[in-house]
Amino acid sequence: QxxxxxxxxxxxxxxxxxxxxxxxxxxxxxxxxxxxFRQAPGQEREFxxxxxxTGGNTAYADSVMGRFTVTRDNAxxxxxxxxxxxxxxxxxxxxxxxxxxxxxQAPREGYDNWGQGTQVTVSS
Numbered sequence: 001q002x003x004x005x006x007x008x009x010x011x012x013x014x015x016x017x018x019x020x021x022x023x024x025x026x027x028x029x030x031x032x033x034x035x036x037f038r039q040a041p042g043q044e045r046e047f048x049x050x051x052x053x054t055g056g057n058t059a060y061a062d063s064v065m066g067r068f069t070v071t072r073d074n075a076x077x078x079x080x081x082x083x084x085x086x087x088x089x090x091x092x093x094x095x096x097x098x099x100x101x102x103x104x105q106a107p108r109e110g111y112d113n114w115g116q117g118t119q120v121t122v123s124s
Contacts, residue, residue, distance in 0.1 A: 002026040002113040004096040009118030016086050016122070022079040022096030022115060029077040030054075033101040035111060036070065036081050038092035038120075048094070049081060050106035059106040063089075086122045093117040 008020040020036070035050035049070040050059045058070055069082040079096055097111035 002098065004098060004113055004115035006094065006096045006115045006118040009094060009120045011121045011123060012086055014086065014088060014122055014124045017082070017084045018086065018120060020081040020083065020094055020096075020118060020120075022081075024077045024079065024096075024098060027098065027100075027113070029072075030074045031100055032098040032113075033105065033107055033111075034070075034072055034079045035097045035106070035108075036079075037095045037097055037111075037114075038090075039095070039117075040089075040092040043092075045095070047108045050108060051079070052104040052106045053101060054104050056104055057106045059108055083120070086120075088122050088124050091120060091122050093119055 003025045005023045036048040038048050039045040051070045055072050067085045071080045095117045096115040098113045099111045
């Protein structure tokens, strides 16, 4: 059974930084594309970032491009999301996702496995 456990969320001031982590188990980590989604109160869940199996390809939502960086450590089965220059509109629950992918792509949709989420709150 695939388990994705997020950590690193919290309260931060505008302009600050946070690093989210996602520890994966029950899967062959290096076979899966991984990503992050988020959901703000009253809004639909949205794509944030994705990274391919090897880490060689990434994709970002326009709203976080240049501020967020997604990386992975295939030796440790951990996915990261470094978030810099945080804005109040980044406040949301952040979810780690994964899906088996035959090629080395970073998909923006179609994820099979979801974590429970971690809260990020950016205060102004």
